[in-house]
Amino acid sequence: MTAVYVALAAPFLAALLGLLGGRRWPGLVVPVAVGGTTAALVAASVLGGRVVLDAPLSLRVQLADVPTGGPPFGIDLRADGLAAMVSVAVCVVALCVQVYSTAYLKGDPRYSSYAALVSLFTAAMLLVVFADDLMVLLVGWEVMGVCSYFLIGHHWEQEAARAGAVKAFVVTRLGDVGFLFGIFALVRAVGSFSIDEVVRSGVGTERTATVATLLLLCGVVGKSAQFPLHTWLPDAMAGPTPISALIHAATMVAAGIYLVVRLFDVFLQAPTTLAVMAVIACITMLGGALAALGQDDIKRVLAYSTVSQLAYMLAALSVGSAVAANFHLLTHAAFKALLFLAAGSVIHAVGTNLMPDMGGLRRLMPVTFLTMTVGLAALAGLPPFAGFFSKEAVLGAAEETARHGNGVAAAWTGWLVLVVGLITVAVTAAYVTRLWLMTFLGDRRGAAAAHESGPAMRWPLLALAVPSVLLGIVGLRDGWLPRWATRGDAGEVAQASLHVGLATSGVSVLLAVAGAAAMWLAWRRNPAADPTAALRARPAFERAFWVDEMYDRGVVGPVRGMARAVLRADDEVVTGAVRGTGRGATGLGRLVSLSQQGNVQTYLTGLLAGVLLLALGVVTLT
Amino acid sequence: MPLLMPVLLAGLLFCIGVYGVLARRNAILVLMSVELMLNAVNINLVAFDVWLRDELLAGQVFTLFVITIAAAEVxxxxxxxxxxxxxxxxxxxxxxxxxxxxxx
Incomplete structure (x- = not known):
């Protein structure tokens, strides 16, 4: 349990120190930030090591009970295999990002608050990972959201960063409202905020489970950037690239998936929710991949690819395989963080985000080229890279559900996920190839003289390239990932074990190769041009199917109009009434003051008349 | 002696005083009109004192007070x-x- 405390406290203290003293002792910022994250990584590794060596791990601690009007909630923490695995992934990526940022943001005037916020984010994410109480989890969840907001807006002097930060905050908040009410629904049904309690006792009727899980799904869809709330993630790319790697690719957006895994027993009670999840996942998966095909900004390609890959995890959950989702979460964290950091290295070197201005960087940046190639191969799902195995796990689970059923998810969801997943594999390979070709091959376009990045940026890339290659292997044997990520009962392990079907593997590899080959042939014709330029549907891809525009028309416009109407009502009706009262009183006073002429005798005449009138009134009325 | 006569006289004097206060322009005449009004009140006080046969002669005492104050005021x-x-x-x-x- 000490390891859990250390993992939570170290980055939090680092954040506190960084925020309070970062300005006064600038020399301490880097050691504090890197040290805090390193301590957390060591602690998480201890947990992970224990899981690997003598699984299963199950630690629970209740630090305090907080009485409320209703069921009390407790400061409960838990460390089990799943939490240990995810915490190691979080800490590895966080440490890589901290080290990388020392070079990437060298000389940035706000580096100290940036590093502190990254530490705070790490602490919050670990709190989510280790939370055993829905309220504690919510606290971590919201702190992550705030950190994300601040870090997207790091370059707040740029309009795009400000707008992206606000958009991310508002859109995820929209989902979080549902999330909060989902928690309330669960607590009402179970009578406890404890996740352990909720999972163990179940929610009762299917109807309650459906309502609660659908509400929770709102939060998941918001946080994990799934359709229809995915629009914030591409705009969040206005933040610094290491932030995109940590928060908007590897960890925070995966928190939604992690939450579903945590509460998966409740989700299994609600087949309707699983079906909704499958549909959302399929729309997002394919839509995100197609949108990635039309982007010119290298970070936006990766952002849409993140959206699409998160949808794979959600799809795995919707067909009832939490382990496959978890597996893909871990491998995706590794290779997507690598991809973003490599993209950051490229951007740092050439000074632009736009792929049409890159090209030919292969010889100039060999380390970046090599590591990015590894990451892209993993993303495309080429064997033997990590992404291949985890994607196979997802597709295998879908195939299993489609063909044999698993008693929870409907067979049609299995078919849907399988078919859409396979199509997406081809599209993924296509956009991955396009990114690779446009960035690294061909002739150098654009003026800036590119060069390889420094060691602080190279080493994190190499460190992340290792799991991007090797992490797939841990899913191969029942005794490894399935045992680590569950409670370790034999039956459960067997159920959770990954189904890698030869048929799906063969088809998916063929499709990936076909997608990549198509893109390569298109590029061969004119290496200087965008290989998708000739596509008829490219405008739709580039604008991501005009979802943003639809929101503008359907939501932003009407809300703005309403706000204007309210403003006008306030200006003209409310303010008018207030001003009118004042103006009326002033006018009346001016009228009365006309009688004040300074002639005492006139006043006295008025006084006498008044007295006479009063006397007359008293006499006649009584 | 009937009460009517002094009360009529007092009312007449008071009205003349009021007219003087409201209508005259000269400040001195206005002051004199105020005196007329005060003396109308004095007549009233004495008349009612007599008519009521007040043992303590409160009306007459008040009259003395009013005369004193009127002198000071003027x-x-x-x-x-x-x-x-x-x-x-x-x-x-x-x-x-x-x-x-x-x-x-």
Whole structure:
């Protein structure tokens, strides 16, 4: 349990120190930030090591009970295999990002608050990972959201960063409202905020489970950037690239998936929710991949690819395989963080985000080229890279559900996920190839003289390239990932074990190769041009199917109009009434003051008349 | 003696006083009109005192008070009028309107 405390406290203290003293002792910022994250990584590794060596791990601690009007909630923490695995992934990526940022943001005037916020984010994410109480989890969840907001807006002097930060905050908040009410629904049904309690006792009727899980799904869809709330993630790319790697690719957006895994027993009670999840996942998966095909900004390609890959995890959950989702979460964290950091290295070197201005960087940046190639191969799902195995796990689970059923998810969801997943594999390979070709091959376009990045940026890339290659292997044997990520009962392990079907593997590899080959042939014709330029549907891809525009028309416009109407009502009706009262009183006073002429005798005449009138009134009325 | 006569006389004097206070322009005449009003009240006090056969003669005592106060008041009033006249060479009330509200 000490390891859990250390993992939570170290980055939090680092954040506190960084925020309070970062300005006064600038020399301490880097050691504090890197040290805090390193301590957390060591602690998480201890947990992970224990899981690997003598699984299963199950630690629970209740630090305090907080009485409320209703069921009390407790400061409960838990460390089990799943939490240990995810915490190691979080800490590895966080440490890589901290080290990388020392070079990437060298000389940035706000580096100290940036590093502190990254530490705070790490602490919050670990709190989510280790939370055993829905309220504690919510606290971590919201702190992550705030950190994300601040870090997207790091370059707040740029309009795009400000707008992206606000958009991310508002859109995820929209989902979080549902999330909060989902928690309330669960607590009402179970009578406890404890996740352990909720999972163990179940929610009762299917109807309650459906309502609660659908509400929770709102939060998941918001946080994990799934359709229809995915629009914030591409705009969040206005933040610094290491932030995109940590928060908007590897960890925070995966928190939604992690939450579903945590509460998966409740989700299994609600087949309707699983079906909704499958549909959302399929729309997002394919839509995100197609949108990635039309982007010119290298970070936006990766952002849409993140959206699409998160949808794979959600799809795995919707067909009832939490382990496959978890597996893909871990491998995706590794290779997507690598991809973003490599993209950051490229951007740092050439000074632009736009792929049409890159090209030919292969010889100039060999380390970046090599590591990015590894990451892209993993993303495309080429064997033997990590992404291949985890994607196979997802597709295998879908195939299993489609063909044999698993008693929870409907067979049609299995078919849907399988078919859409396979199509997406081809599209993924296509956009991955396009990114690779446009960035690294061909002739150098654009003026800036590119060069390889420094060691602080190279080493994190190499460190992340290792799991991007090797992490797939841990899913191969029942005794490894399935045992680590569950409670370790034999039956459960067997159920959770990954189904890698030869048929799906063969088809998916063929499709990936076909997608990549198509893109390569298109590029061969004119290496200087965008290989998708000739596509008829490219405008739709580039604008991501005009979802943003639809929101503008359907939501932003009407809300703005309403706000204007309210403003006008306030200006003209409310303010008018207030001003009118004042103006009326002033006018009346001016009228009365006309009688004040300074002639005492006139006043006295008025006084006498008044007295006479009063006397007359008293006499006649009584 | 019937009450009617002194009360009528007092009412007449009071009305003349009121008219003088409201209508005369000269400050001194206005002061004199105030005296008329006070004396009308005095007549009333004495008349009712007699008519009610008050043992303590409260009406007459009050009259003495009023006469004293009236003397003091006239002294003060004439002094003020004198000062105003020295300053402005006029004692017309119509011209003393400095305290009015100027139309904003």
């Amino acid at each position: 002294g003060l009033g004439l002094a003020i009028v004198l000062l105003v006249f020295r300053n402005r060479a006029t004692s017309s009330l119509d011209e003393m309107t400095e305290l009015r509200e100027d139309a904003a």
